[in-house]
Amino acid sequence: MPDISRIRNIAIVGSHHAGKTTLVESVLAHCGAINRRGSVIEGTSTTDYEPECIAHAQSTCVGFAHATCDDIDITLADCPGFIDFMEETRLAISGMDAVVIVIDADASRIAQTRSLVDFIESRKLPHLFVINKLDRPGSDFVATLRALQEAYGRHVVAEQWPIGSAERFHGYVDLAEMKALEFDGSSEKPTQVPDNIKDDAQRARAELLEALSDFDDHLMEELLEGVEPPVDEIEKDLCEECAHDQIIPVLAAAGGPGFGTAALVRAMEKWFPSPQNAAQVDAEGRPIEPKSDGPLIAHVIKTFIHPQSGKLSVVRVLTGTLKGDATLTNISKGAEKVRCAGLFRLLGKKQEAIPAAGPGSVAAIARLETVSTGDTLTSDGFKVLLPRVQLSEPSFAVAIRPKERLDEAKISQMLSRILDEDPALRLQRAEFTNELQLLGIGEQHVTTAIERLGRKYNLAVESHAPQVPYQETITAGTAVHSRYKHQTGGHGQFGDVWLRIESRERGHGFTFEEKIVGGVVPRQFFPAVEKGIREALLRGPVSGYPVTDLHVVLYDGSYHSVDSSEQAFKTAAAMSMRDGLPKCNPVVLEPIVRVQVTVPTAYTSAVIQQLTAKRGQILGMNPADQPGFDTIEADVPQVELARYITELRTATQGLGSFRWHHERFDPVPGKWVGPKAAV
Ligand SMILES: Nc1nc2c(ncn2[C@@H]2O[C@H](COP(=O)(O)OP(=O)(O)OP(=O)(O)O)[C@@H](O)[C@H]2O)c(=O)[nH]1
Ligand SMILES: [Mg+2]
Incomplete structure (x- = not known):
């Protein structure tokens, strides 16, 4: 069992496709945990081994990898970067002591890391940034560094300065030591600091020292007096301040060819805390001290x-x-x-x-x-509860049905196993339509779960957009008469009713009343009349949707002492409704959803426009709890929101999110041209 001080648990996170899995592969090879580096594209990487990862050449779940390097026991959690899998990433982060945030060398993508960095900072986890893929044409270390500083403050500082760029990226200057190193695969060898970057590297070093001096008065004095601080002192400050999440160092790498791997491993060993020094608390905030004996x-x-x-x-x-x-x-x-x-x-x-x-x-x-x-x-029934990560609410749904007829129990058993692996998924019976729906964080989240279901349990499901639960109502009243008379062999069937159909206020549903005088319809047939009406209301006259918000009065009729029956009155009532409803100016009602959309302020007006174009009625706009974000509240027809999470993310660099609930039903404006209800 490794000594606790030699353990490092590190989450590798970052924007989508920033090269995390590839970088992890390089680290594992560098540490000797694997003999040969695999590739994401070829489907041979260590941590993207699930068939869904291989099929899409992207991480769809977290992959764990253990390596030993210089007696240090490293566990890496290679987390997915795609926003749909962010709950998986957040859960994995909750078990780690430090985080490496890998980002493309592209300033325009920094904004996408916001919610991730906020989560890491809320947990006070030591972290560093790796500006990756510096071997790519067009990669820009300086612009990306400046964008990081603008987003996350001046304590985000370069600790390395790249030598060469794009195809000529071949080494870096370690700014603490002011030493140049040249890459040799994932290893490195000393070289000269090239003249053309000397000034830049000096300026970057001054920035690093200045940032460190905010936490070290002695260093501050040295800088003011123009004394060159010893390397040991800088190194010690770096370790201390990074481990306490005060300084966020920035490294330069290209995980593809393995460049920067050795330095990254050293940084993980030196700057990141062991679990001994990583504060852990229970759900009530009481500290938990790591000890090898005592309760587990x-x-x-x-x-x-x-x-x-x-x-x-x-x-x-x-x-x-x-x-x-x-x-x-x-x-x-x-x-x-x-x-x-x-x-x-x-x-x-x-x-x-x-x-x-x-x-x-x-x-x-x-x-x-x-x-x-x-x-x-x-162990030993020791009573302590650890804090849970609050998972985001699902914002995308599909209706699902097994392709082959299977018993419900088997389907729910398989689905529950998929949900067990991924607690951000949810299964529900939809309100109004009673469809079985699978919900997730986004479209890909749900489709990946369906793929997994097919592969693991051989359960092929059909999925389609959830039905919009339209309803119908009436806008005028009428009186109708129906007589059902039927002679079959022995005694016949006789039911005769007069009904008054009246519209009701929206949202008040259906009510039935009888105003029979003199027993013209005997009391025992009233329930049958109501039943017949209710059955007729299941399929409305416009497009076959359920009819609501109306009042029906049974006020007259007649009966036959031998031939009248419950069935006959039920049929007569249903006939009346089918005749009467089309005369009451029926209309289709559509479900209206209240949404609270949270977006960075820069996107507020664009998102308001997007909602308005969806026939949304904007109710208000307020600053959100999260600084720099607004929350827009609006009522929007549900039919317009089927793929809203995807559209919202496209419009906001993946930063927008929304919550919703069913609010009410409103008449569909204009002439109804929508789909007919499924039979
Ligand atoms: N040029 C270049 N390409 C790279 C580098 N690292 C990764 N790539 C490529 O970038 C793509 C994404 O790499 P991954 O390692 O899967 O990235 P990731 O961050 O793990 O992706 P997700 O987990 O899906 O967010 C692949 O096509 C890699 O081959 C690099 O250092 N340089
Ligand atoms: Mg990956």
Whole structure:
């Protein structure tokens, strides 16, 4: 078991396609954890091993990889960058002690990292930026660095200055030591600081020292007196301030050819804290001290389910020592006892059995069938609960139905396993239509889940846009008479009713009343009349949608002492409605949704325009809780919002989000040309 001070747990996060998985691959090769670097494009990388990752050449879930380098035990969580998978990323971050944020060397993409950086800062996690893909034509280190500083402040400082750019990017100047290093694959060798970047590197170094001196009076004095501070002092300050999330160093790399990997590994070892120094608290804010003896507390940060070999729960051990055959208590599920069936260290899909995992370790436990991501596991029934990551509400839905007829129980069992692996998904029966819907953070999130369902459980599902729950109502009243008379062999059928149909205020539904005088329709037939009316209301006269907001009075009729029956009155009432409703100026009602859209202020007016173009009625606009963001409230027809999350993200560099709830039904303006209701 590694000494806790030699453990580093690091999340690798960043914007979509910034090169995280490729960089992780380089780090693993550099540390000797893998012999040969795989490739995302060829589907051979260590952490993008799931078939859905390979098919789309992108990370669709977190991948864990363990490596040992210079006696340091590193666990990397390679997190997806695509916004639809951001909940997966946030859950993984919750189990790590530090974060490497990988970004393209492209200033225009910095804005996309905002919510991620806010989350990391809210957890006070030490982090650094890697400006990556510097080998690409058009890459711009300086502009990206300045954009980072503009977004996240002057304590974001370069610790490296690149030598050469694009195809000629071949090394960097370490600004703390003012030494130049040239890349040799993922290793490096000393070289001269080229004359053409000397001034830039000096200026960048001065910026670094100035930022550090904000936290070190001695360094500040040295700078004021023009004394050259010793390298040791700068290094010590860097370690201290980075570990305390005061300074956010910026490194230069190109993970593709492996450039910058050695320096990144050194930075992770030197600047990032071990779990011993990473503050952990329970849900009530009480500190948890990592100790190898004493009760165990572990947090489940990811669940993988293999259709054959079962469940694998990746846990972060906060304190205590976890054994592969331990019996644990799941505090999050009513103190249920669960038994571990093996303990592993992960390297992508490879599992290496380990006898125990000490405090600070990340390990995978086999076959904890009832345990879910986010749960707190303890030993000896020790009662403590860890804070849960608040997941975002889903904002995209599809209606799903298995392609082949299967029993409901089997479908829900398979779906629940998919949901177990990804708690940001949700399954629901839709209000009004009763359709089975799968909801997620975005379109890709949901389609990936459906792909996974097909692959893992051989369950092919048909998916389509959710039905819009239109309704119909009437805008005028009428009186109708129907007589149902039928002679069949023995005794016949007789029902005779007069109904008055009146419109009701919107949102008040259907009501039935009888005003029969003198028993012309006997009392025992009233329920049948109401039933017949209700049945007729299921399919309206315009397009077959349910009819609502009306009052129907049974005020006259007649009966036959032998032939009248409940069935006959029911039929007569239904006939009356079918005759009467078309005479009441029927209209289609569409569901109106109230949305609260949160976007950076720069996009507020564009988003208001987008909502207006969707026939939205803007109710108000206020500064959001998140600084620099506005929340726009609007009522929008639901039919206009089917792909709204995708459109909103396109319009806001992925930064917009929205919440919604059904508000009311409004008449569809103009002549109804929409779809007919499904039969
Ligand atoms: N030129 C260049 N291309 C790179 C580099 N690193 C990665 N790429 C390419 O960029 C694309 C994305 O790389 P990934 O490693 O999958 O990026 P990622 O950040 O893990 O992507 P997601 O996890 O899906 O957000 C692939 O086509 C890589 O080959 C690099 O250093 N230089
Ligand atoms: Mg990736």
